[in-house]
Structure formats: C-alpha cells, structure tokens
Amino acid sequence: MKLRKFVAVxxxxxxxxxxxxxxxxxxxxxxxxxxxxxxxxxxxxDEKQQAGQNQGREHALATCLAxxxxxxxxxxxxxxxxxxxxxVKEFARMLVKDHTAFLQKLQQYAPEATRDGFLMDHASTxxxxxxxxxxxxxxxxxxxxxxxxxxxxxxxxxxxxxxxARHAGNSIDFLALHKEIAQECLSESKxxxxxxxxxxxxxxxxxxxxAMHGAMKDxxxxxxxxxxxxxxQTIAAGIETTETHMKKAEEIMKQLASGSPSRSKSVxxxxx
Numbered sequence: 001m002k003l004r005k006f007v008a009v010x011x012x013x014x015x016x017x018x019x020x021x022x023x024x025x026x027x028x029x030x031x032x033x034x035x036x037x038x039x040x041x042x043x044x045x046d047e048k049q050q051a052g053q054n055q056g057r058e059h060a061l062a063t064c065l066a067x068x069x070x071x072x073x074x075x076x077x078x079x080x081x082x083x084x085x086x087x088v089k090e091f092a093r094m095l096v097k098d099h100t101a102f103l104q105k106l107q108q109y110a111p112e113a114t115r116d117g118f119l120m121d122h123a124s125t126x127x128x129x130x131x132x133x134x135x136x137x138x139x140x141x142x143x144x145x146x147x148x149x150x151x152x153x154x155x156x157x158x159x160x161x162x163x164x165a166r167h168a169g170n171s172i173d174f175l176a177l178h179k180e181i182a183q184e185c186l187s188e189s190k191x192x193x194x195x196x197x198x199x200x201x202x203x204x205x206x207x208x209x210x211a212m213h214g215a216m217k218d219x220x221x222x223x224x225x226x227x228x229x230x231x232x233q234t235i236a237a238g239i240e241t242t243e244t245h246m247k248k249a250e251e252i253m254k255q256l257a258s259g260s261p262s263r264s265k266s267v268x269x270x271x272x
Contacts, residue, residue, distance in 0.1 A: 057226065058109050058227060059109055061223050061226065062109030063110040063178075064178055065106055065219075065220070065223065065235075066103055066113035066114045066118070068216060069099045069100075069102050070114075070118055070119040071119060071185065072212065072216075073099045073100055074119060074120075075186060075189055075190065075193075076092045077092070077096055078193070079092040079201075079205045082194070083201060083205065085199075088205065091248060091249065094248070095245065098241050098245070102241070105234045106234070109231060113179075119182060119183060119186065192204075193205055202256055206253045207253065209249045210246060210249045213242050213245050213249065214246065216242050217242045217246070220235050220238050220239045220242060221239060
C-alpha cells in the first residue's frame with residue numbers, strides 16, 4: 001500500500017515537473033519590429049501613390065459626369081427658349097437648375113470641366129485649362145510608379161483638352177474624346193430639334209430627355225460602384241434626381257400624346 005502511494009505521488013510530481021518545463025519552454029512573444037527608414041519611406045510612397053490614384057480616378061469620373069451635365073444644361077436652355085408649352089418650359093427650367101447644382105457639387109473634383117462654357121470650348125483651349133489638364137494628368141500613375149506606357153498602349157488620362165481628343169501614336173485621351181462626342185451629340189440634337197416646331201418639338205425634346213436620363217442613370221449607377229466617400233454620396237443624390245426627371249418627363253409625354261392642354265403647375269425642386 002505504501003509503495004503504491006509512493007509511486008502515485010512520484011508520478012504526479014513528475015507530471016507537474018513536465019508541465020512546468022513545458023511552460024518555461026514556450027518562446028517569448030516577439031515585439032513588433034520597428035520598420036527601417038527605407039521601409040517607412042516605401043510605405044509613405046505607397047500611400048502617396050494610392051492617394052494620387054484615388055484622386056485621379058475621382059477626377060476622371062467627375063469629369064465624365066460634368067460633361068454630361070453640361071450638355072443637359074445646354075439643351076435644356078435651348079428648349080426653354082424654343083418651346084411654347086408651359087409644362088415643357090417649366091421642365092426645362094428645372095433641368096437647368098438641377099444640373100447646374102450637380103455641376104457645383106462636382107466642381108471640387110473636376111474644376112475645369114464644371115466651369116461655364118467648358119463644353120463650348122474647341123481646339124483653342126486657354127492656357128489656364130491646359131495647365132490644369134497637365135497637372136491633373138500627372139497625378140494618374142500606374143501601379144509601378146513611373147509611367148511605362150508605350151505607343152501601343154491605349155491609356156486614359158485625367159487631362160481634358162477642348163475641341164479635339166489629343167493623341168500620339170496609338171494613345172488617346174479618352175476624357176477629351178468623351179468631351180468631343182458630347183459636343184457632337186449636342187450640336188446634332190440642336191440641329192434636329194431646331195427643325196421642329198410646336199407640339200412636334202415638345203414631343204421630340206421630351207422623348208430625347210427620357211432617353212438621355214435613362215442612359216444617365218445607368219452611368220451613375222456604374223460610376224457609384226467605382227468610388228466611395230463624398231463623391232459616392234453626390235452620385236447617389238444624382239441618381240435620385242435623375243429618376244425624378246425621368247418621371248416628370250414621362251408625365252409630360254403622356255400629356256402631349258393625349259393632347260392635354262399645357263399646365264403651369266409648379267415643378268418640385270429636386271436640387272439638394
């Protein structure tokens with residue numbers, strides 16, 4: 001009996017000793033290494049590069065939206081002067097007000113594309129705009145840091161020049177191209193609408209607005225997926241305003257199609 005007790009005590013003592021040894025054998029937690037100066041400099045470069053890329057992306061998206069809104073303001077002013085229908089004229093006034101307000105919200109991201117008269121510029125872009133375009137373009141860099149673009153690359157820059165899209169070799173400035181397309185579409189729309197009169201003009205203009213705002217909504221939805229923060233909130237508000245415009249345009253189109261007399265009912269202010 002005493003022998004069994006001794007053996008049991010010995011086994012327990014050995015077990016405790018093994019546990020104590022195992023605990024002492026665990027490696028101590030290593031402190032987080034302090035980054036070297038070279039690593040810290042590299043981290044700062046990466047952060048600066050990422051910030052520049054984000055700024056360049058926001059500039060590009062805002063510029064595209066500004067171009068579309070500039071065109072909307074221009075065609076709405078044209079309709080406001082030509083239409084004799086009170087509802088159509090009031091709708092055109094709402095478009096001018098709301099799209100101008102949206103341009104003001106985009107100004108901090110794309111100042112050169114939101115200024116008055118931007119869409120009317122042609123190849124004779126001012127020296128100031130050219131300098132702003134070059135400055136904005138310099139902010140957009142590929143992931144590797146310095147530009148590795150070759151003549152075979154088709155690259156998008158954040159620069160916007162008036163009139164014609166700048167290109168060298170096979171490279172092209174897609175934002176300038178987008179502006180040139182908007183100018184062509186606006187000119188074509190004014191020419192075709194200018195040949196219409198009375199109810200025919202009103203129906204064509206409202207139909208044009210329904211189509212344009214449908215396309216604008218799709219663009220806003222897609223752009224919102226590729227940005228965040230304040231610009232994303234601005235785009236979300238733009239989607240709501242676009243839907244309001246589409247609904248109002250559809251109501252007016254029904255009035256025009258049914259031959260209902262024009263009404264001067266106040267249009268809801270959708271500006272944020």
